[in-house]
Amino acid sequence: MMALLLPALVGGVLTGGVYALVALGLTLIYGVLHIVNFAHGSLLMVAMFGAWLLATRLGLDPLAAVPLMAGAMFAIGWGLYRFVIGPVGRGDDRGVLLATLGVAVVLDNAALIAFTGDSRSIETPYALQMVQAGPLLIPLAKLVAFAGAMLIALLLWAFMALTDTGRAIRAVAREPEGAALVGIRPARIFALAYGIGIACLGAAGCLLLPSFYVSPQVGGMFVLVAFTVVVLGGMGSFPGAVVGALLVGITENLGNLYLGESLGPICVPLLFIAVLLVRPTGLFGAVR
């Protein structure tokens, strides 16, 4: 069993990295807009199909497509907030919440019409390539996805911590009226934050594609994990999202290793309950 432990741990960390990217977008949107983005899974699915189309129609490798898809998903997210979610929600949290749910329903069904319910995948030259690291054999695609996810998380952190716009986003999150008084336009920041959250999904979609199937239902699977991660790490917390994602990735893998594929999946919910029992605001949640 010990021989299997290390690979399971490493595998968990690698998967957790990409979970982190999905969760970062979710926690950013929650932190600023104070709503849970119900369209998150559907937009991840859109990003994966986007990357799949680029790969199959234009022959563009998903890893090379990361900047393009991040940009495209930013535009989609920004536009969705600016023209649909914002106007429909009218600043009322419940309205915004329901608007994101509406977007999810439309996107899911549009994808069913366009792509049917079939699962699809792509062939990459590196799909089966392994990297030797001491006693470990690591799938190259997963390693690259992990590195990419961590790099993007770092860039996002730097943007939030060091730029005026990043500070403005954090300011609006807690004190929109104070932000308005220094000349920040909160409505613009909301659209921007939503766009950035969705741009993370653009990158995540590309990084996931080489090792996962894509179907109109794929978002649900990842987003349930991302919700778990965000609550576990502390709603709205960036470090929480990353640490939570890695923990969930590891727990998932160890659960499957020791308890098998059928009983293993209970480990993540158990971890979730245990953490919340001890720290109701999550690992990095602000105690208000």
Place this chain on the structure above:
Amino acid sequence: MALARRPGSQMAEPPLLDVAGLRAGYGAFEVLRGVSLTVAAGEVVAVLGANGVGKTTLNRTLSGLLRPRGGRIRFAGSDITGADHAAIVQAGLIHVPEGRRIFPNLTVRENLLLGSYARGRPARAATLARVLQTFPRLAERQRQKAGSLSGGEQQMLAIGRGLMAQPVLLILDEPSLGLSPKLVEEMFVLIGRLCAEGLSLLLVEQNVVQSLAVAARAYVIEHGSVALSGSADALARDTRLRTAYLGL
């Protein structure tokens, strides 16, 4: 002291802020029913009035947080009636609000930096150095989260953030609210210093005596419009004001 501020000078040149017949309210509730007042460049003007009379509503309307329902606001030579709050900040009319409204989740330094959000980077370092010099206590606490500051320090931060925007006119809404007597004293010393530096101020205060000591002129708001106005010295002696506020 009041004489040095040449209260008659707004006769010659148009006032920096010129508000005429301003109306504003919430829903069906009319709060301001035609408020008119002026502030000349370099002048300190106090706005007085009982609780709930609409002083904060006036400030929120001037800074564009609330849409005026009627009347006219001219600032620095242009009509800003109904202008958006970011454009008003850009023009240099800066509002330090009641209740401070600092960013508790950001550090003191980040709060100050965001104060110059509308100004961009070129002048930022110099302005920050000047503000930190004005508020040594903030300088010591730059890396601390603003939410962990004491009430008095938070008020200093709110004013410091306002100064970072390089105001042409600074609106202070109850800067001494909730401060200890010693800090109130300090606050008025600071306000005196700001106006000695030539900053134009619109000061809303409950501390009538101290406000009238620092201001050149004052307006008293009652029932949605200006009930009484004049030089601070004259108002300080006015029996109506004394009965309404000082219980004398």
